[in-house]
Amino acid sequence: MGRSNVGKSTLVNRLAASRVARTSAAPGKTRTLNVYRLEPTGERPFHLVDLPGYGYARGGSASADAFDALMREYFGHRTAGRTASGSGHRSPAAFAVLLLVDGRHPGLESDVQAHDWLMALEIPLGVVATKIDKLTRAERSRAQHAFERAFTTPVLPISAVTGEGLKELWIQIARLLSSPPPPRPKRQPSSS
Numbered sequence: 001m002g003r004s005n006v007g008k009s010t011l012v013n014r015l016a017a018s019r020v021a022r023t024s025a026a027p028g029k030t031r032t033l034n035v036y037r038l039e040p041t042g043e044r045p046f047h048l049v050d051l052p053g054y055g056y057a058r059g060g061s062a063s064a065d066a067f068d069a070l071m072r073e074y075f076g077h078r079t080a081g082r083t084a085s086g087s088g089h090r091s092p093a094a095f096a097v098l099l100l101v102d103g104r105h106p107g108l109e110s111d112v113q114a115h116d117w118l119m120a121l122e123i124p125l126g127v128v129a130t131k132i133d134k135l136t137r138a139e140r141s142r143a144q145h146a147f148e149r150a151f152t153t154p155v156l157p158i159s160a161v162t163g164e165g166l167k168e169l170w171i172q173i174a175r176l177l178s179s180p181p182p183p184r185p186k187r188q189p190s191s192s
Contacts, residue, residue, distance in 0.1 A: 001118070002100030003110060004053030007130040007160055011100065012036060012050050014160040015169075021050055035076065040137055040170065046177055095175035096124040103129035103157055104139075106146035116153050124179035126172045127151055133159035165170045 002008050009021035012034075020036055034050040051074070052067055097118055101111045106129070118125050129147060132140060140157065147155035156172060158165030 001051050001097055001114065002053060003055040003102065003108070006053060006100045006102050006124045008050055008053065008100055010036075011158075012048060013126075013128065014163070014166065015048065033070070043174060044177075046173075054114065057109075064125075075118075075123070096126070096173075096175075098132050098173070099125060099127045099153075101127060101147070101155070103132040103143055104136055105187060106143045107150035112150050115153065119152065124176045125153055126176055127153045127155045128169060128172075129155050129157045130160065132157040133162045133164065 009023045012021040013019050013023065016036055021034060032052065036048045036050065037045055038048050039045040047187075052070070054067060054071075099111070099115055099118060101108070115127065127147070129143065132143075135143060138142060144155070144157065156165060157169055158169055160166075
């Protein structure tokens with residue numbers, strides 16, 4: 001999960017070691033939930049879900065509202081076997097989340113809001129700063145300090161282009177996948 005054009009699909013391609021996700025320099029390319037089954041060597045397979053980005057709405061407020069509804073439905077129905085978007089297709093449960101933030105823009109309000117929303121859902125969470133290859137050493141240091149002030153979760157700097165930080169990311173993914181599953185949403189008693 002992350003802002004539009006933060007590099008979610010590019011990172012999916014790097015993790016899959018194949019060009020499976022469509023990428024574009026223009027924001028808003030991913031508009032649906034895209035599910036990929038990854039089978040890391042020596043690890044159990046898992047599903048990686050590439051979500052549409054927030055913060056850019058090609059269709060204005062109607063698109064933003066549709067995005068909000070999609071996220072509420074997907075994360076609100078985290079239990080296995082539920083359907084997403086009313087399509088009738090099964091969608092993998094949101095068992096853990098990687099929140100991608102742009103390393104060049106630490107502490108954006110929309111990223112902090114997404115972090116706080118995910119923390120409230122009590123889903124195992126990792127925060128990943130992308131595009132660090134575009135920063136100088138001094139800029140990286142300043143960004144890391146800003147990330148530490150903005151988030152309660154440590155931020156892992158990575159570059160899908162150079163591969164920097166990807167080994168650590170695989171370790172973080174394994175740790176997140178071994179976390180206990182989040183509590184199931186409580187059913188509200190029906191008022192009869």
